[in-house]
Amino acid sequence: MAREKKRRSNGRRSPLAAAALIGIGLLLTGGIYAGASAAMAATDDNSTTTSTLTVEDGQKLFQANCATCHGMDLQGSEAGPSLYGAGELSVHFQVSTGRMPLQAQAPQAPQKPVQFTEEQIDAIGKYVQSTSPGPTFPDDETLDGEGDLANGAELFRINCAMCHNVAGAGGALTEGKYAPNLHTTTPVNMYAAMVTGPQNMPVFNNLNLTVEDKRDIISYLMYNQESPSVGGFTLGSLGPVSEGLFIWVFGIGSLIALTVWITAKSN
Structure with a gap:
């Protein structure tokens, strides 16, 4: 009788078995649902794109x-x-x-x-x-970035740099207005700005700047966007303003700190 009882007790399922089976079932169900949802979302995206x-x-x-x-x-x-x-x-x-x-x-x-x-x-x-x-x-050729860079740079300096800065970094205008920087502007929006004259920008029609001139300016700006700064840290490409501030803060500050250090050592 004792052996029979022992055999029956060994044949019983663990209390954790049911919980394990439920967990596995939930994982399988969740995985199937997630896969089906992803497939449906991909189908919706494709239909929206097309x-x-x-x-x-x-x-x-x-x-x-x-x-x-x-x-x-x-x-x-x-x-x-x-x-x-x-x-x-x-x-x-x-x-x-x-x-x-x-x-x-x-x-x-x-x-x-x-x-x-x-x-x-x-x-x-x-x-x-x-x-x-x-x-x-415009047509694709106008935005291809293959124009005359030297002519584009000259035209940009003559017509655009007084507001946008010679490096295209933008600048402040009057009455709280400003010229935006052109470091991330797309070629089509460069052309659109010249043709439509948004905000405070004048309209450059084909009598002011020909389509070829616009192509050269766009090519020059695209070249600037892709070219690294050969002079090191640009300091925002704001010219003597940021450079002078850097020298004033760090250069003069370093001299003052050195003077204080020498004075403290002599005392």
Whole structure:
């Protein structure tokens, strides 16, 4: 009898077995669910990428996000200018840099995180272009970065450096306005800025700067973006202002510290 009882006790399942089986079941179920969710998300992403928004979609986006200031018919209002003749290139510049929709009234619309996808931006631009035609995108050759760098540098110094700095680092203007730095500006937005004249920037039409001139300036700026600083730390590329401040703080500071140290040693 004692042997029989012992055999029965050895045949019993451990109390942890049920918990282990439940855990394994949950892990399997969770893994299958996660895999299925990822597959569905990938399918949705692919379908979104391949879909194309229409002019009607752009109109809906405009009415929902832009019409409050620019009017339902692009006529403008007290809160925003008319978009008659603005064209899709101006829309791309303002929206792809996050300047629009405007967050708050200020001397200048600042850059901020972009609120729309490239597809949505293109749809809004197509709607504005269809309603009020204006400047449009250049051909690929204008943005290829293969222009004359020397001519581009000279044209930039003559026409742009007084605001944007000779190194494209930007600078302060009057009444709280400023010229942004061009270190991360895309080629298409460089062209858009010259053609549409956003903020305080003048419009450079083909009589001021030919398409080839614009290509040379864009090529020069693209070269600056990709080239390392051969002189070491740029100090913001702000020229004598930052360099003088550096010398004043660290150079004069070091001399004062050395003088105090020598005086303390002599005492």
